[in-house]
Amino acid sequence: MQMIIVDDEAHWVDNLSMHKPWHTLGIEHVHKAYSAHEALQIIDTHPIDIVISDILMPEMTGIELIERIRKHDKRIKCIILSGHSDFEFAKKAVQHKAVDYLLKPPTDNELFDAVKTAIEQLNMEWETISSLERTQYTLRENLPLLRGQLLLDALRGHRMPADELSRKLESYGLPFHYGDCSLLLVRMEEEFGQYRNNGQPLIEYAIINMAEEIMGEFMEVWGVKEEHGYLVFLLQFKEDGSEIGKETILEKLSSQLQYKVKQFLKGSLSIVITEWFQFPEQLSERFRQASSYFRQIVGDEREFVMRVSDHEHTPTQGPLSALYVPPSLINLLEAGRWDTAEEKLLAVCEELDDKWSESWEHCMEAGFLISASFTHLAHRNGHTLVSLLGTDIEPLQSGDAFSSISKLRTWSLGVLGKLKDGTSNEIKDIRSLYVKQIQEFTDKNLHLDVSLRVLADHVNLHPTHLSKIYKIETGEGISDYVAHLRMDRACHKLKTTNKKIYEISLEIGYMDPAYFIKVFKRQFGVTPQEYRDSNK
Template identity: 25%
Template sequence: MTTLLLVDDEPIAIDYLADLICEQADVEAEVMKAYSGAEACRRMEDVRIDVLVTDIRMPGMSGIELAERVRARWPRCRVVFLTGHGDFGYAQTAIRQGGTDYVLKTEGDDTIFAAIRKALRDLAQELDREDILDRARAQLQEALPALRRDYLLQLAEGAADAGETRARRFEELAISLDAAGTVTLAFGRIDDWGPFASASARALLPFAIHNIAEECLSPSLRIATLAVSRDRFLWLAQARGTAGLPAAEDRTPRTLASEAEHVQQSCARLLKASISLAVASRPVSWTELPDRLERLKLQLAGSVGHAAELLMLAQDEERTERARTSREYSAESELRAGLRKLDLLESYLDNGEKEAAVLLFKSLTDAADALTGSARGESVRCELFATLSAFLLGYANKRQLSAPADSPFPSELVANLGAHADTGSGIRYLAKIGESLAEYNGRKQTERANDLIGTLHRYIHEFIGEELSLTRLSEIVHLSSFYLSRMYKQTTGQGLLEYITEVRIQRAKLLLKSTDLKIHEIASQIGFDSPAYFTRLFKRETSTTPQEYRES
């Protein structure tokens, strides 16, 4: 919400101007008032000031001095000076010192509104300037290596992008690999850090290995090298000039294995460090990438002995898959892709997004059901139960969900697979618990929102005659004014300031019917400094003036 601060040592003038601004439908701003420079300084300490409209000549602190202080605190603030005829030269000096505009008080309301609208437009357009976009483009270029790594790692860990989407992302991130072709993997580890063993030097070695790999591999291969963890890395390679070549004729694996030996030797000679590598025996499609990566990890970890500088061409994955059906293969891949989305599940539960949680759990339970009937499938299903159990226990403990009586979390059943008839029943039970947590959090969020709105309504009714700005109300409930305004509208379907106006009009009707108070006294009691503005607003809302309403 944009904040407009009006400052003048004449209360009648500033109250009148504030009322008129509030009537302007195209001026979307919260209007605040101050009757001296000192009061304005106090207000600006805790509230961002976007536009300052101030008289130049005021006792104590001049408008120019006030503008300097406000812009020192809020540099983007636009300033409109209100001046008299005798202050023309003074105003020009103010403009040169950074003011946005100045208006002669005798020029009328329309001129003042035009200056305020111009200040608001300038403020809105500032973020659209070309230099902002240029800086963003430069920052994007600097971030491209990290963005490329993150995206390729997501693909390697199971993020499924359609071919067209993948091709578009490759182009956006300037990834030199073919998004439609096959890719050969090599998975490596650092065995001996050599002179890079100290904590301060460890960050350098992965970059040095990356540079050596790029230099050795890039003449014959298109290559992307990614750090997977502190001491693990992944290479993705495609042969140059082999687009459309059948996988059986693609010599990339042999080329990659041969060049990998060169990289090993260069690391030992130049860096005094040793690395081990497992190279896939055949290229795979991008959708097969996650499964092949897991198999390379297992084969490197299960290699014979513990010698450093191991280089192995991984077994033919086809032979290791003979005992598995395509249905089991697909189900396990789907299950592991779902497990990699548990960080999303945490946000679904926190935000009370039950539908999204249900879809994620359904993909996991469907995959688990498809793995029924084999020893390996049962082992993977047990892994799924254990992973979900640990996730849900950790989630509940961090958020202290086990203590409340209404919390949907029986820890003893979540942790114990033996408490269920079989593994499938246990997995489905955990899914139901996760769904109930999402529903529970959604209900609690609604209750908290309703409690907060109830607090606001009680405060508004009790202090209807006092300042009820968004800034003041946001302090009552400890939220930002922008978030409070949006949350209130989303929850009630009505703007907060509209509700305040509605309450004030209803209170005015009651006082007009049941008391002999004068119109200006009623206006003061319900929070209007200007009786004229109260009369205009009352007529706009009820199609009758306060006096006409009383007489009716």
């Protein structure tokens, strides 16, 4: 857990943060803030759990600080320290759900007991949020989506370890096991076109429900809509079901589904049924086979129930599996997952070597898709592939990059390395630009609000993200930069102008001159007036 101590009296902050054994309570880091505004900036950029704050501070009171915190995070626990036993202050602290209201100076026991109470409340709240019961409820609420995505991934050829698949099937309430399954592909015909812009998902949901109702007596049914518009059902006979005539039963139930949809939803279906196959090993292969059968055999025919058998579809050629198994190369490049992208390229070339070493077309197929993915990434980042690759574009232009598997491997891995280096340099340039914009804005607007939130809005970034970028590029936090800039400018004005202390305070962003004097003295060991006098 992380905690912050807020007080305009520096000795309180330093003493409480540095000389108490907070680690014994599980507090990993204690932040220090000498004003409420500074505290809000730290809370914006760090996962603060507990706030210990003085109640009377210039610019913003401890109660006002809690109000600001509550607008963005209702779970942070706040403890108030006060030099006054004022009932109204205590009442307001309770209204804002402060954990405790302690009088200065608190004893170690009082302070530790208050922090322990805050930790207990946090633990109880997060245990409730992450409880098994709540997790199971959320899982039930999202089951249709989770089940559908799991089946889609399997249809696309995504492989997962057997124990992980078994665990997910059990968690999602899918009583499927390894063994014989069949696929049912359903195409909704033109009568359903009227719902395309209004109500299509409801119609699809209704058909899936009808299929589960009609077939559920004999078999387990797992349905989803896939990306080409087919409704796909994975079917597996229940263990107590009859093994005799299951093809006949399946065709009869498919015809019944067709009839009921026509009767109640006023639209027709065409259905393709696969042979029985081993789940999950052959699932994606049989899905591709059934999809191809729909295109090549069924075509424009309507209201058919057809079975696709192994001998009807035995092509001498086939697609490259590794090239299309998700995640796609484009997605990996866009996400900057360079190592995984390299593994995918190597897997594609390995498959070419193993299965299609004599097929120039397969090598060309892989080359076109790989080069298209590289080009997409370049264009997405505002470049051309030519500008990024230089002379490495020539094998692509001449077609030599695809002339052999060996050349494809060498060229694609080399280009991937160049794209990775170019992207890294681009990220550095963008970060430097953000730093420059922040420093220029702060320099011009130091007398105004230059909090982290305002600076982040100026460059359209999240405060946490901006804070990390700035730290990476400069080695210091934004709040440190602003504080140093204010002190440097104060010193310059004290030495070169006759402006009053309060005027200088306002010009560098301190609304309270007394607070400016306190910060200045903490920084330089002398007051602003003493500094001015010594530099005359």
